[in-house]
Amino acid sequence: MAVRLGVVAVVLGATAIVGPGQAALAAAAVSGTGASPGPYAFAEGARSIEGARSTADADPLEPGTTYKSSLPSSGKISYRLTLDASSNAYVSVTAVPSPGSTVSAIDGVKVYLEDDNGASCSVDTTNFGAARSPHPIAAWGRREISPGRSLCREAGTYYVFVERVDPDGEGSSPDAWDLELVAMTEPPAVKAGATSAPEVWDSASPQPLQGEAEERRGGGGFAGATPLDRGVWRDDIRPGRTLFYAVPVDWGQQLHVTAELASSDSGGTGYLPGALNLALYNPARGQVADVGVGYDGGQKSGSLPVLPPVDHANRHAAVEQTGAMRFAGSYYLVAHLAQDVADSFGDGPFVMTLRVRVSGAAQDGPGYAGESEPKGVFDVSDQDREAAAEGVAAGDEAALRAVAVGGIGTGSALLVGLGVWTVLTRRRNAV
Structure with a gap:
């Protein structure tokens, strides 16, 4: 905490150089603080x-x-x-x-x-x-x-x-x-592709990914969804709250996710069906599938249905879940803990673990005859992969760019602060 506050001081000390708006943005990105969250963070x-x-x-x-x-x-x-x-x-x-x-x-x-x-x-x-x-x-x-x-x-x-x-x-x-x-x-697509969905794909349920969980805090909306890579991720969630994550899934890759809700230490009793809801949305924010996890105070888990690899031809499938896996890009995991959980088990927070498996090698896409709007929404870029690996939200990157651009030639103090800031940004979710 002392190091983090020191970085905030360095950034704030550069206010006169880069402007108060940029410094405030930078300080907020480093500290991770802000106003009390609403039910949704609009773009x-x-x-x-x-x-x-x-x-x-x-x-x-x-x-x-x-x-x-x-x-x-x-x-x-x-x-x-x-x-x-x-x-x-x-x-x-x-x-x-x-x-x-x-x-x-x-x-x-x-x-x-x-x-x-x-x-x-x-x-x-x-x-x-x-x-x-x-x-x-x-x-x-x-x-x-x-x-x-x-x-x-x-x-x-x-x-x-x-x-x-x-x-x-x-x-x-x-x-x-x-x-x-x-x-x-x-x-x-540049060339006419298949007019029917693939008939054969691996529909076996894989074992949930194992390993030590790394902390990664969810965002408040689609636009601010926290990037996730393959791995085991831990977050705190309170009753009534909704958290957003973004997982890059390329052409030919298959996504499997299990959500776990840890046991309560409140001593409360009762049962709430669908207490934890985990929904998957595709890059166009169309719902693909969801799973509801009932809760009685003991540890519970649930997995999304087994989904096919991402394929342009999936759109021709009769099954809606398959049809929604039609393009590469960021697939959104949206986790909600029901408000009524607080009535039986207290306000929490409750520990949620997401086991995210992205399998299969990335393949070439269909080749588009033009640009999508927004640009790159149906693609996985190197920047997307880096963001998922580091867990750096788009807002943090914007703040870093704002200060870096505004502070060119302003002295070593700001550069040192930014250097430490970069390290903290990469490690903040493990602290």
């Missing part, structure tokens, strides 16, 4: 936008841009997309119930996409599940160019609709929910 710079009751008033979504909006308790709202005739398009909607709200087991968010003639392109629903604990959940809309689909292939205007699944369900509160929306586009 920095997300644009505010209103959903329209009528498509005539629907505001446009630009691919590659993140938006913040609001979902009323009843009725559907709409947004507008302009698409070409060759790219696949995905719109992910993350719904964030307000703190203190209640939800039914089947309540959730429904997202569907239609063309300008009302033809359905896709429908997706994500629910809160048996624990009935409000937390951030995401569903996606898709416009896919596929030989097997005759609809939604034309260039033109498309509409994204969002609504609650069960706003009038028993125990559901009528509060509006915050929304985070992001639209993405995927260019076509």
